[in-house]
Amino acid sequence: MPLLSPSSLYGLARPFLFGFDPEHAHEITLDGLARTQNTPLACAYSSARTDDPVQLAGLTFPNRVGLAAGLDKNARCIDAFAAMGFGFVEVGTVTPKAQPGNPKPRMFRLPQRDALINRLGFNNEGLDAFLANVQKARFRKGGPSAGSTRSPMLLGLNIGKNAATPIERAVDDYLACLDGVYAHADYVTINISSPNTANLRTLQSDEALDALLGAVAERRETLAARHAKRAPLFVKIAPDLDEAQVAVIAATLKRHGMDGVIATNTTLARDAVKGLPHAEEAGGLSGAPVREASNRVVSQLRAALGAGFPIVGVGGILSGADAKAKIAAGADVVQIYTGLIYRGPGLVREAAQALLRDRSKA
Numbered sequence: 001m002p003l004l005s006p007s008s009l010y011g012l013a014r015p016f017l018f019g020f021d022p023e024h025a026h027e028i029t030l031d032g033l034a035r036t037q038n039t040p041l042a043c044a045y046s047s048a049r050t051d052d053p054v055q056l057a058g059l060t061f062p063n064r065v066g067l068a069a070g071l072d073k074n075a076r077c078i079d080a081f082a083a084m085g086f087g088f089v090e091v092g093t094v095t096p097k098a099q100p101g102n103p104k105p106r107m108f109r110l111p112q113r114d115a116l117i118n119r120l121g122f123n124n125e126g127l128d129a130f131l132a133n134v135q136k137a138r139f140r141k142g143g144p145s146a147g148s149t150r151s152p153m154l155l156g157l158n159i160g161k162n163a164a165t166p167i168e169r170a171v172d173d174y175l176a177c178l179d180g181v182y183a184h185a186d187y188v189t190i191n192i193s194s195p196n197t198a199n200l201r202t203l204q205s206d207e208a209l210d211a212l213l214g215a216v217a218e219r220r221e222t223l224a225a226r227h228a229k230r231a232p233l234f235v236k237i238a239p240d241l242d243e244a245q246v247a248v249i250a251a252t253l254k255r256h257g258m259d260g261v262i263a264t265n266t267t268l269a270r271d272a273v274k275g276l277p278h279a280e281e282a283g284g285l286s287g288a289p290v291r292e293a294s295n296r297v298v299s300q301l302r303a304a305l306g307a308g309f310p311i312v313g314v315g316g317i318l319s320g321a322d323a324k325a326k327i328a329a330g331a332d333v334v335q336i337y338t339g340l341i342y343r344g345p346g347l348v349r350e351a352a353q354a355l356l357r358d359r360s361k362a
């Protein structure tokens, strides 16, 4: 390993970043990535992308490790994440209008458990600013991170609803976002599982999900004809669901022709962090403590959906072994968020290489 590899540099940067309040550290990092992407300074976090292509939902994923939504809500740093070696990057959640999110503080570290709690509440600059940033990204245009003859990195655009939109009108927000992002997305994620927007998770229940997915599927037909491309639709669900709820969701996804499912978002459960500082903060818990519940939902989805239905596994991946466990539970590809905060960009290659080696053994 070179002396100044991305992981050793992150080892130096992490104590500095962890000296700040978590949201401030996040802003410093994203500002740094936005400023340095597509410049020679990007070598501080760049890593050769592992070549391990997999076909899923009609797309070729260049490898099986993606960035989970929420880290780059405004799509400012797509090229920086492309340079880290991700096979796919999901940005958002975007809402139709800009909104400030919940009052601060609203993000907390639980370092004893490699975990975070957040109640950001979809703070974002809104659809227009998001799309302007997406269109500025150069990763598709043969920039330094674009593989020349290899499959390009894929871009997922994750959509949600504004806090001020009543839940009965949620469908309008999803359709407005779908209209906006469709032409620019390799896939679109319908996020109905953030715990930080009042009542959002009720959209996972039978009738509400049926109505939402019916409307989204119908609009996709119009958009597919208009843009002469069929963008896959993924639905992102919570870990706080029992087996019967997972089975109903699985059947509803299939009935409406959804192309994949992302499991899971953060959890409301606190048993794994009881007694730790910040454990009782309201919001979604991510990182190591959500791993078991996420893996359980992934296996239940696989059992309910059968082989061949795309599952993106996310929740608690902090090592190559965790990524392998997620695939073993039934996921086709994986995503990481909290692991990147605790382990740095070296985790992207570690996970992608672990999955590559795992596959070559199979």
Ligand SMILES: Cc1cc2nc3c(=O)[nH]c(=O)nc-3n(C[C@H](O)[C@H](O)[C@H](O)COP(=O)(O)O)c2cc1C
Binding pocket: 068, 069, 070, 071, 073, 092, 093, 107, 116, 118, 120, 122, 158, 191, 194, 236, 264, 265, 266, 285, 286, 287, 288, 290, 314, 315, 316, 317, 335, 336, 337, 338, 339
């Ligand atoms: C600070 C923070 C913000 C997040 N924001 C979003 C979001 O806007 N949209 C979304 O779909 N998921 C969001 N998530 C959930 C992550 O994408 C992921 O599903 C979850 O954190 C579990 O993965 P992890 O354990 O690797 O972090 C967020 C997670 C964190 C920690």
